[in-house]
Amino acid sequence: MKVLLSGNEAVARGAYESGVQVAAAYPGTPSTEILETLAQYDAVYSEWAPNEKVALDVAIGAAYAGSRSMAVMKHVGLNVAADAFFYASMTGLEAGLVLVSADDPFMHSSQNEQDNRRYAKFARVPCLEPSDGQEAKELVGVALDISEQFDSPVMLRLTTRISHSDTLVELGERQVEERTEPLEYRIDRVKYVMVPGNARRRHPVIEERVEKLKEFAETFPYNKVEMGDTSLGIVTDGVAYQYAREVFPEASFLKLGMTYPLPPDMIRDFASKVDRLIVIEELDPFIEEEIRLMGIAVEGKSIFPMIGEFDPRVVRESAIGAGLLPPSAAVKFKQPELETPLPLRPPILCPGCPHRGVFLMTKKLKMVVSGDIGCYTLAFLPPLSALHTCGCMGASIGQAHGVSKAGIAQKHAAVIGDSTFFHTGMPALLNVAYNKSDTVTIILDNRTTAMTGHQQNPGTGTTLKGEPTKAVEFEDVARAFGIERVHTVDPYDLKEVEEALRDCLEAKGPAVIVSRRECALLPQARKLWMTLRVNEDRCNGCGLCFEVACPAILKSEQLDAKTGRAKAWIDPLLCTGCEICAQVCARKAILFRDEMVKEGESA
């Protein structure tokens, strides 16, 4: 049966069918749905780990124990997990291990567009790349087979467009006999204890493995030659193949399902049969450089961009620019002329977002804020403009400690979300305590991993499978690290937030503020939604409430008679009743929840 599956769903199905027994991941766009889908199969143990390094160690441990396993992460997650990736390459495993890396060309939801094929070569690990959902499903099983045959982890590299495109996929059955007895753990101290003496024995094995994989790649069925017109030969991989096939229906193709290591004879043979050899690949000139190192004349990034994501237009226009296609091949389009520029629609903090209360107060106190990765990063946008750095997961606290040690004129703090704190914020907070800085750390505890779509984390009290578990309390963690000044505030209470901030800023030594209020989009929070209203007689259009940057507060068509300014209006379809705007209003023109209730009762 063929069904429409996203690339991510197809990878999960592939893991199920090919007998993966343990899977671990940390959520990150565009990879998140893989484990969410896999969690629906009871035959596979799957979990959210606190970060990608832990996830990969878990998968490695399972593979050492003789079970097929999978670790899943977005591209930058492999930076966190790189240490584990390299040692696993050195030791090899007892059962198949596939590492899924979902790269993000164009940075739809990321801080960079690093090309993780470089990691495969760096760690001497084979890299497979699907060009649609069917291949994504099949290549999980193929990766596990290769992993077992060559005693190596295998990278399955996806990109956003593979992960988030739905294509037709043929479903199969799970190809594994479920175990009835536990396996005996096979001890091999020379292979698995990477002390220098053993590591020196292993390194030649790894280099020989690459040579054997090159031979294997020569007949690997997912490296496919499709001969057409021989005036142009195109080497391509992943989703770029689909764009290339569409733009060059007549050309000859070498489609690579394994992009590391490459098959030298196959490439030489293909190159000898075509007049002009080009590579069409997104991001880095990875294949291009490898081919050039073989001494073969090839073009790639001199024609096609190294930055951003491809689509048929990018490929076609680049090809026209290089004379590969005539100018008449261009698709006609009409970009309409606009009378006024279109207002942009960037992502914003949702109505009722609890983060808003914290940022309004750090802004009021004119604080410099070292930021982190999550929904709250959006506080950098005007009119809030209240978050001033964002680099990678967990960076905020270390940065703020550095700022503190360097010394600056302004007050400052770190803000970090609950899941991000568990990810890599904890060692940084330990450093703040250990090395005694005056850093104020604000933990934005909205009881979920919100940005990626509400995943569980160690603070939520539930696992990926929905089972109850111990919920970690941030206050206990901070105190255990030796931090004595610990506040807990409700970010819907602006005064409480301000008082806690002032207390921490005036005192010496490390301080933690836990801002606790669940994400307004969680089901239990939705039950408390209520619409507030503006009293038009009291509102004079001063505009203070617009500074709150809530999508539910709009300019009304009614103007104030004295000032001529538009009065405020609250969109009842968007307002959740968080009362943050009501606290900001100097004229008490926005009704609080209890006022709304009273009004409703008297009506």
Added chain:
Amino acid sequence: MKTMNFLVTGVGGQGALLASNILADVGVRAGYDVKKSEVHGMAQRGGSVTSTVRWGEKVYSPLIGQGEADYLLALEKLEALRYVGMLRPGGTAVVGDQGIPPLSVSSGDDVYPDDEQVRRVLSQVTDDYHLIPSVRLAEELGNARAHNVVLLGALSTFIDDVPPDVWLQSIEERVPKRFVELNEQAFQVGREARSSVQRTGRI
């Protein structure tokens, strides 16, 4: 089988992704090869959302380039203007006449285009555009959120190869059970609304 390309646009949370899921499913039921592509994550927090759906005998690329959409299905007017350049000149645009002002408009820094301007911009690319009062029609059925299916109903009238039954089967399978009847009605209302729309795009 000729390839048909759809671009669905809207604002995060409006139901554009459900509309494109149904559209993709209809293509599969009608016997096409289908690809659908969209972006998740940060963009969904109230930002612009787009999804590409392609039907054909064999579809390679999940994305289309500028000028390659045969149909634009826009759930919101500003997003229709933002993406109408993706439409093949003379292609079909089905636009919900809902306006959701972005923050820069509510703060007074930008102006939301008025309906005349919306028409002027759309008509630069195609005369075959249709503004449908999708939210009002859905509200009349008792739930404004069904506006996306009203628009699918309108869109379906342009695709002669696929009978309405196939659309209805897909809707039945893709929306929560308790909303099936509402959405079936919304689909019909959309079909009827389109037939009353003039070529000038006025009702």
